[in-house]
Amino acid sequence: MAFTVQHLLEMPLLRRARPEVLVGGDLGAREVRWVHTSEIYGISPLLKGGEVLLTTGLGLVGASAPAIESYVASLAGQGVAALLLELGRTFTTPPEGLVAAARAHGLPLVVLHGVVPFIEVTEAVHPLLITGELDVLRRVDEVTARLHEALAGGTSGPELVALVAECCATAAGVYSPDGTLLLGEDVRAGGPLGSPMGPPGGPPGVAGGPPVEAAVGRHPWAVLALADTREPALPRLATLCAGVVDLRLGPTSGAGRRAxxxxxxxxxxxxxxxxxxxxxxxxxxxxxxxxxxxxxxxxxxxxxxxxxxxxxxxxxxxxxxxxxxxxxxxxxxxxxxxxxxxxxxxxxxxxxxxxxxxxxxxxxxxxxxxxxxxxxxxxxxxxxxxxxxxxxxxxxxxxxxxxxxxxxxxxxxxxxxxxxxAGIVDDAELERFVEDQLGALLDHDARHGADLVPTLDAYLEAGLSKTVAAQALGVRRQTLYARLERIARLLGGLDLENRHVRTALDLALVGWRMRSSAVTRRGRG
Structure with missing residues (x-):
C-alpha cells in the first residue's frame, strides 16, 4: 500500500506538531515518494516529484507575493506531494499570498503549529519508504531477468504470456483494442476456473479490484491486463511486461519497431x-x-x-x-x-x-x-x-x-x-562576486569605452601569453602592456602567479561572460 500525505499527518510525531491543512484535496491519494527538508528558495530543480517538503520558510523571508507565487508554482510543477510549513521560527502566520498560490496551483499546504525536529520526521519516514521501494525494485529485477531470457530464447506468444502470468503470480491476458481476448486468460471477465483470481476484497495475494492494465506498443495495438493481487510492484510489472509483449508480438517488425x-x-x-x-x-x-x-x-x-x-x-x-x-x-x-x-x-x-x-x-x-x-x-x-x-x-x-x-x-x-x-547567473551573490573582482574594470570600461575586461579575459584565455593575447585582441603588444598596467593599477595589483587570485578572476570573468550572453536559467519570481 502506498504511503500518502494523509498517512504522514497521522503519524504521532506529526500529530504532536498540531498540523492544520490549509489547502488539501484528497491527501489520501497523494503518494509520498520522499520527505525532504530545505530552506532554499530555488529548491524545485533539485526535486523529482512525490516529495513532501518540510520548511520553516526561511527562504521566503522578504519575498514578494509574485516571488512566492513562483515558488509555489515551481513546486507544483515538479509534482511535490505537499508543502509543510512550520510556524513560529520564521513566520507566525503563512507569508502573504502563500495560501492563495497553493490553492491556485493545487499544492497541498499544511502548517505545523508546534515545533517538530525535521530530522526526526525523515528518520521515521524514510525507512518505511525505502523498504517498500527496495521490495518493488527487487521484484522488478527478478521479472526483468526472466523476461530477458525469454526474449533471447525466442519464446512464442502463448509461452510468453504464460511466463508473464507466472512471473507476476497472477492471471494475464492480452486484449485487442475492441476487447477481444488474444492470448492468455480472460482476466476482465473474472478468469477461468483455476486462475489465481479470487473474490473482490480477498486477502493479499488474490484479486481485490479491477485488473491492472498497460498499453502495448507506442501506438497501442493491444492491452496487457493482470489480475489485481494488491502487490505494490504490479503496475510497474504490467508496464514492463507490456513492453516485452510488444517487442515479441508487435504488428511491425525489424528496424522500424526497434527505432x-x-x-x-x-x-x-x-x-x-x-x-x-x-x-x-x-x-x-x-x-x-x-x-x-x-x-x-x-x-x-x-x-x-x-x-x-x-x-x-x-x-x-x-x-x-x-x-x-x-x-x-x-x-x-x-x-x-x-x-x-x-x-x-x-x-x-x-x-x-x-x-x-x-x-x-x-x-x-x-x-x-x-x-x-x-x-x-x-x-x-x-x-x-x-x-x-x-x-x-x-x-x-x-x-x-x-x-x-x-x-x-x-x-x-x-x-x-x-x-x-548557469543556474545562479541572476543570483545576488554571484553579482556581488563579479563586482568585487571586476567592478573597478567594469566601471572604467563603461566611463571611457575601454576594453580592459575583454583584455584580461583574453590574457587569461591565452595562458598568460602576451603574444597570443595581443594577437587574439588584434592589438600591438605595446598596447596590451599598457592595458595590463592599467588593469593592475585599478585592481590594486595583478598577481596572476597566485593560483587563488587567478582562479577568482577567472570565475568572475565566466560570470561576466554569462551575464553578457544572457545565458540564464530563471528559477525565481
Missing amino acids: GAGADLVLALAAGQHLPRADVLVRARAAGLAPAPGCLVVGLAVALRLPGATRPGLAATAEAAQAVFGAALVAEVDGELLVATTVRPLALRGRLADFAETLDAELDATVGGGVVRVAAGPLVEDPAGLARSLPAARDALHLAARLTPASRTVLASDVGVYRLL
Missing part, C-alpha cells in the same frame, strides 16, 4: 522521466543499444540549421550516427536531435568530429546542405546513465550556441563551469 522503441526511450530519459534502471537496460538492449567491452554510453545533442522550411534531419542524423558509431538510438525534440550511442572513451572527441563531418555529407546529399553543431554529455557506464548524459548534452549545446557560436563540436566538460554557474 521507434529506441526513440521513445531516448525521449523519456531526456525529459527526466523516472524509469527503473532494470527497465531501461531491457528496453535499450531490445532497441539494439548495448555497450561492447571497452565502450561507454554517451548522449549527444545535435542542432541543425537547414535550408528553407526543411524539417530537422532525423533520417540523416540516424544514418550518420550509425555510420560513425554503429548502434545508435535517435529522437527529435523541440527542433533538436538526440542521439544515444556507445564509444571508446579516448575516441570520443575524434568520433564527434567524424560524426559532424558525416552528417554534413548526409545533409548535402539529402537536403542540399546545412550547418551542424554537436554536443556530447558525460560518458556513462550503461544506458540508464543517459538520464544524466542527454540533458547535459542539451545544456552544453545551448551554452555553446551562445558562448562559442563558431564551434561545431563541444563536450559537456568543455563548458562545465558555465553549466555550474
Whole structure:
C-alpha cells in the first residue's frame, strides 16, 4: 500500500506538531515518494516529484507575493506531494499570498503549529519508504531477468504470456483494442476456473479490484491486463511486461519497431522521466543499444540549421550516427536531435568530429546542405546513465550556441563551469562576486569605452601569453602592456602567479561572460 500525505499527518510525531491543512484535496491519494527538508528558495530543480517538503520558510523571508507565487508554482510543477510549513521560527502566520498560490496551483499546504525536529520526521519516514521501494525494485529485477531470457530464447506468444502470468503470480491476458481476448486468460471477465483470481476484497495475494492494465506498443495495438493481487510492484510489472509483449508480438517488425522503441526511450530519459534502471537496460538492449567491452554510453545533442522550411534531419542524423558509431538510438525534440550511442572513451572527441563531418555529407546529399553543431554529455557506464548524459548534452549545446557560436563540436566538460554557474547567473551573490573582482574594470570600461575586461579575459584565455593575447585582441603588444598596467593599477595589483587570485578572476570573468550572453536559467519570481 502506498504511503500518502494523509498517512504522514497521522503519524504521532506529526500529530504532536498540531498540523492544520490549509489547502488539501484528497491527501489520501497523494503518494509520498520522499520527505525532504530545505530552506532554499530555488529548491524545485533539485526535486523529482512525490516529495513532501518540510520548511520553516526561511527562504521566503522578504519575498514578494509574485516571488512566492513562483515558488509555489515551481513546486507544483515538479509534482511535490505537499508543502509543510512550520510556524513560529520564521513566520507566525503563512507569508502573504502563500495560501492563495497553493490553492491556485493545487499544492497541498499544511502548517505545523508546534515545533517538530525535521530530522526526526525523515528518520521515521524514510525507512518505511525505502523498504517498500527496495521490495518493488527487487521484484522488478527478478521479472526483468526472466523476461530477458525469454526474449533471447525466442519464446512464442502463448509461452510468453504464460511466463508473464507466472512471473507476476497472477492471471494475464492480452486484449485487442475492441476487447477481444488474444492470448492468455480472460482476466476482465473474472478468469477461468483455476486462475489465481479470487473474490473482490480477498486477502493479499488474490484479486481485490479491477485488473491492472498497460498499453502495448507506442501506438497501442493491444492491452496487457493482470489480475489485481494488491502487490505494490504490479503496475510497474504490467508496464514492463507490456513492453516485452510488444517487442515479441508487435504488428511491425525489424528496424522500424526497434527505432521507434529506441526513440521513445531516448525521449523519456531526456525529459527526466523516472524509469527503473532494470527497465531501461531491457528496453535499450531490445532497441539494439548495448555497450561492447571497452565502450561507454554517451548522449549527444545535435542542432541543425537547414535550408528553407526543411524539417530537422532525423533520417540523416540516424544514418550518420550509425555510420560513425554503429548502434545508435535517435529522437527529435523541440527542433533538436538526440542521439544515444556507445564509444571508446579516448575516441570520443575524434568520433564527434567524424560524426559532424558525416552528417554534413548526409545533409548535402539529402537536403542540399546545412550547418551542424554537436554536443556530447558525460560518458556513462550503461544506458540508464543517459538520464544524466542527454540533458547535459542539451545544456552544453545551448551554452555553446551562445558562448562559442563558431564551434561545431563541444563536450559537456568543455563548458562545465558555465553549466555550474548557469543556474545562479541572476543570483545576488554571484553579482556581488563579479563586482568585487571586476567592478573597478567594469566601471572604467563603461566611463571611457575601454576594453580592459575583454583584455584580461583574453590574457587569461591565452595562458598568460602576451603574444597570443595581443594577437587574439588584434592589438600591438605595446598596447596590451599598457592595458595590463592599467588593469593592475585599478585592481590594486595583478598577481596572476597566485593560483587563488587567478582562479577568482577567472570565475568572475565566466560570470561576466554569462551575464553578457544572457545565458540564464530563471528559477525565481
